[in-house]
Amino acid sequence: MSKLLLSLETSSPVCSVALHRLDTGKLVGQSELRLEKSHSSHLSVLINQLLENTLYTLQDVAAVAVSDGPGSYTGLRIGAAAAKGLCYALDIPLLAISTLQSLAYQIAAATARPEQFLYCPMLDARRMEVYAGVYRADGTEVLAPTPLLLDENTLNEQLDGHSLLFFGSGAAKFQPLVAEKAQAGFLSGIEPSAVAVGALALRAYEQQQFKSVAYYEPFYLKDVYTTTPKNKA
Structure with a gap:
């Protein structure tokens, strides 16, 4: 059975996913969607489509890597939640790579x-x-x-x-x-990519630089402040 690294990049308006083989480091496939505020509804679809298109299943995934931040607060939260959910369900390690x-x-x-x-x-x-x-x-x-x-x-x-x-x-x-x-x-037109996250995560996997699935939080760099709308105050 092939052992794959699944990488998620959700820190920017571009939502992307990638698959690498853990034994060879070879990129198996990648997919991305350039659509504002689409991560919550499209991330799982991108993952499932990428696995289907490369003829793999979630059972072939042996580790998940996620873009750690900084970046979009909402995007990072979505990526972290998805990565932690997969790691918990599949009982596999979690890696986090600096955006x-x-x-x-x-x-x-x-x-x-x-x-x-x-x-x-x-x-x-x-x-x-x-x-x-x-x-x-x-x-x-x-x-x-x-x-x-x-x-x-x-x-x-x-x-x-x-x-x-x-x-x-x-x-x-x-x-x-x-x-x-x-x-x-x-340089213009450069966006974060799950392929680069995966390339660095392969090294982190070899060194067993795993994160706690239960306690991992993205690196926001600055505190996030929220306010209560006046009509709800």
């Missing part, structure tokens, strides 16, 4: 001479704020995930003497602020 680190891996893996760059994924956090981190091509953290208020001096230390690639949903609003800095490069 920012998987984005950096995604770009470094597709970059020629990747060691010449630092990688800075930026996720939009509204107004002039982003969630960002800086990584080397091998995944080493230069700057741990953090909320950043963007201005012309943001990441000056990292840009000093390094070529940085910026990408993700928050990068476009940073670009005009550093237009004069030749060492800052920008």
Whole structure:
């Protein structure tokens, strides 16, 4: 029986799932849906369709990986709930992979001479704020995930003497602020992918870096505040 890793990415408006073989690391298949606010109703459909299309069943899944955040609060909650539910029902381990680190891996893996760059994924956090981190091509953290208020001096230390690639949903609003800095490069149209989550989760699986199915919570990076509507106060 084939043993598969099922990976879920729900931190952005793109909902995606992927299957990798645990023995070879080979990508078996992937599926995604680019539809706003569709994760809750379409995630399970994407999973079932991917398994059906690749001629596997849930009984072939030996571990589940989920994008850990930061990202959309609602999206992360949906992904975590689905991953925990599958792990509990199938009695299999849970893995959680940093959304920012998987984005950096995604770009470094597709970059020629990747060691010449630092990688800075930026996720939009509204107004002039982003969630960002800086990584080397091998995944080493230069700057741990953090909320950043963007201005012309943001990441000056990292840009000093390094070529940085910026990408993700928050990068476009940073670009005009550093237009004069030749060492800052920008990539557009980059979205988190379950394939990259799965690639990093394969390493985590080998090292048995499993999460508690009962107590796991996504890494939101900032506290989430909710208010009571006035008509319900």
